Amino acid sequence: MTPATLDTKDMLNRTMLFACSFRHFAEIADIAVACGWDAVVTATASGIDPAYAESGAPVVLIDARGAIAQGLAAAQTIAPRVAEDGAALLFVLSRRDCTALDRVFELGATHFLIDPASDGELIQSLRFAARHVTRAPGRPGIVDRRDAMAGARFGRDPNLAQQWIAARIGDGQPVSVVLVSLSRLDIVNAAHGRPAVDSLIEVAVERAEAVAAEAMAGAARVARLGGADLALVVGAGAADIAAxxxxxxxxxxxxxxxxxxxxxxxxxxxxxxxxxGDPSDPADGAATLMRRAFGALAKAKTSDGAMLQIASAAHDMSLDALAIDLHHAIELDEIDIRFQPQVEIASGRITGVEALARWDHRKLGPLGADALFAAADRADLGIALSDHIQRLVLARALAWPEALATLRVSLNLTAADIARPGFATLFLARVDDSGFPRGRLTVEITETGLIADLASASTLLTELRGAGCRVAIDDFGTGYSSLAYLKDLPLDYVKIDKALVHDIGGSPRDRVVVAGAITMARSLGLSVIAEGVETREQLELLAACGASLYQGFLLSEPVGDAALLELVTRT
Incomplete structure (x- = not known):
């Protein structure tokens, strides 16, 4: 084997590679030699932390191809020290183990590579990782590129952020968490590749660090959470973080x-x-604060217009408490369904609806699907809840009067649904038993429900589509792989994410991005549904770009059966 040669002129001086390799020792060693690096290659997941400390390597590679359990064990052992040193941690895993990616990032990986990959791709991944090393000041042989921001970053370790929060709470000081989710990265990925996306996110993190340093005089830290999300942990209360x-x-x-x-x-x-003064154990308070911030971010992502959501302490309830209540909610029929109309832009007719679950909580009032499914996950009721909602939707739609009898119904499938063996057979039997026509049913999926196993998802959706259902992909335009989904999945509809719709009335660049996404979908023979449409201007611009359907507050929020009938009769 002759690995590709790597030009090291823009690398750290005399880069050293520390590799935990479980299957491919010779390959890793040869690549290190080809790169002109010193390398330490070890075979086991135990005892590697001292060996890494002695090596002083700024780049660490965990080669978990065909050995995911050993790889995760190695990451758990070595990642804290790697994060402390500001080194880069590249995790290589097989495609069949992609379900472990979230765990990989939780353990502190800064970069990853999915096999099968060529030697050249592995070398370039190592090269990219090495260029983004940030080391503590004073480490020998390392260029200090971020001395000014050295105290402003937690790296990829959310535990460090929670420890900082707990310390503030324990000292009786205010603390806030600001979570940020970036979108439109799929366009960059399509045009320039994943390394360009990672570089762009890194610049975004640096901008966040600069803002934190200037606005909060050092009383803030930035953590990269993985994917396109980052967190600012701020030593100030809600009243002091508006600026x-x-x-x-x-x-x-x-x-x-x-x-x-x-x-x-x-x-x-x-x-x-x-x-x-808020009653809370520091450790529990830190975890709860992060959960509340993630809940607010999820609400912002699904909002039809609000880019910022602030968690309300007055109405906050722990997921554990909600999980307990959920058992009773299903039994007492507190789970309800609302329907948001989908309108044909050319005619103004309502041709379909999206079914959305709501929890009419006895104490907290109406709760959306995010809180509902978060509680279900905590209570291990995710599958039971999804089954319950599917039955509710089918029964409600079947009972509609004749004026609604031609509407298409879009029903959301969860990641757990997609991963269930034999789900297509079970789902189709449920539809048939309900009496609702397969031909009026659209199943909606999101990227989070696909990324774990795209091949299995494609097989499932092909079976459902072949059985007469239609298929839509939701939130298009926000993830890394959305363009690949258009190519690989059997789709009928693409739903443009509401974040893109919200910005279409902004700059000409915003309109170009939306128009490009719509044109791409239409060129593949797919119908385009725009979500979150709030203004007449947005609708006109979307129509000019080629969208065929829309839903949003411009016509109606999600409504019950009676209000839906009135809307259909009136339009």
């Missing part, structure tokens, strides 16, 4: 340089705060 959020929004709205072009990203914010 920070405004500055962050402005910084991330500025165009990013990618190759010879500029990219404009969208972002959503979720915020939660803890005030002195």
């Amino acid at each position: 920070l959020i405004a500055a962050l929004d402005e910084a991330l709205a500025r165009p990013f340089a990618v190759a010879n072009a500029l990219a404009v990203l969208g972002c959503r914010f979720g915020v939660a705060s803890h005030q002195p």
